Amino acid sequence: MKLVIDDACYAYDKIFSQFGEISALPGRSIDKASVQDTDVLIVRSRTKVNQALLEGSKVKFVGSTVAGLDHVDQDYLAKNNITFFSAQGCNSMAVAEFVISAIVNLADELDFDYTQKTLGIIGVGNVGSRLAAKAELMGIKTLLNDPLRQSNENLPHFVGLDTALSADIVTFHTPLTFDGQHPSYQLLNETNFHNISEKTILFNAARGGVIKEKIWEKTQTMVNIIDCWENEPNINQNLQECAYWATPHIAGHSVDAKFMGSFMVYEALCDFSGQTQDESIVNLIAPGILKVKKDNLKDTLNEIYDFKQDTAAITNVDNFEDYRRNYPIRYEWHHFDSTTVLPIV
Known part of the structure; x- marks a missing residue:
């Protein structure tokens, strides 16, 4: 199989390599020419998946590694027997x-x-x-x-x-x-x-x-x-x-969320293609136990990740897309051993 994948999809090379030849492109650069001979298209939110993109292509499976749906024309996919999967809830x-x-x-x-x-x-x-x-x-x-x-x-x-x-x-x-x-x-x-x-x-x-x-x-x-x-x-x-x-549309950009988006599409593609899952993939995120020793909730949360740096990063709005594509590592709270009790549910 040939796969075109948004190069911002988390660990795409490790997660999807078993399916065939991968062409990785920035989401905004994925166009009609790049998908003509493609069997599988895996995107994030920056690629508009519709008739203009897919008409005349070989694409039979579209996976979206983000929760939003407004970038995908699901009616067109259904009418053309193209399987679609979206990673709802990943972030x-x-x-x-x-x-x-x-x-x-x-x-x-x-x-x-x-x-x-x-x-x-x-x-x-x-x-x-x-x-x-x-x-x-x-x-x-x-x-x-x-x-x-x-x-x-x-x-x-x-x-x-x-x-x-x-x-x-x-x-x-x-x-x-x-x-x-x-x-x-x-x-x-x-x-x-x-x-x-x-x-x-x-x-x-x-x-x-x-x-x-x-x-x-x-x-x-x-x-x-x-x-x-x-x-x-x-x-x-x-x-x-x-x-x-x-902030530049990064609320859902934790490492965990980006991994889960890719992993959920991976599971769906395994089902679609009849392939067995590689059990090691589920363990790609393993930061170990991360410790935070602060005596109040605000300082604890800001040591885990301070979102104000995201605001500062786009003071010059020209940095919006580049910062999203090169977003700093941010782990979710459950990875942390914290002196202050975190609202984890």
Whole structure:
């Protein structure tokens, strides 16, 4: 088999070499010519997988090692009998840790007790569920909004969107969808932005386009934390300048998340091709026990990984893509032996 793989996919050479000849390219450089004689295409979010890319190619399997889906035309793949697999949930722990780290830092710097705040979580899927579990472990009251889950699972404790938007801290964890009964594109817009006040801490660690940025940049909040932007890497610099953390879509970029994205696609490709899994691959991440000896949660989390360095890295926005592609090593909390108890669930 011939494989074209985004060269930002974690350990692609070690994980996918058993399947055949690999051509590794930057995601934005994967084009129609490069996939013509390809059997397998493995991408991250920077490659638009659609008819324009695949028409006339030999591609029969597409794997996406990230959780987002808006870069893939799934209808086209299905109509053309192209198997598709997406690593849903691979980065959920990393994103939840990103949000909790921001809240803990803000509580210290702005002198508030996060156990006295409400956290509105909009989208309670893989990420939102993990975040809610961590928040509840820390004594933070959560307001959960997810109309799809609420209608399908009859969850009486879930709340309406306006209620969730009225929380002290509001964070979005929806996919980016444009149709269906509950599209998420510009979910926060001119009809409901009045729920956001100058006392709101507002996150977008979901997808660019979930919040209408032209309104957001004119709305006074207490704090903005923005990891996902419209038109990446050409981000809204007005919002960038007013954000507490303005990061280049890296909330989910832990080593663990990137490995799991590749590994989940690897498992699916083994099933597709009828090949046996190499049992050693699951052990690729083995940093040993990492120790942190700090006497408070903020310092502990910042020693594990300080997201402020990500904000500093894109002060010059021209560094956005390069920094994402060459992101520093960041392990998730479960690898650490910590003096301070971490909210690990």
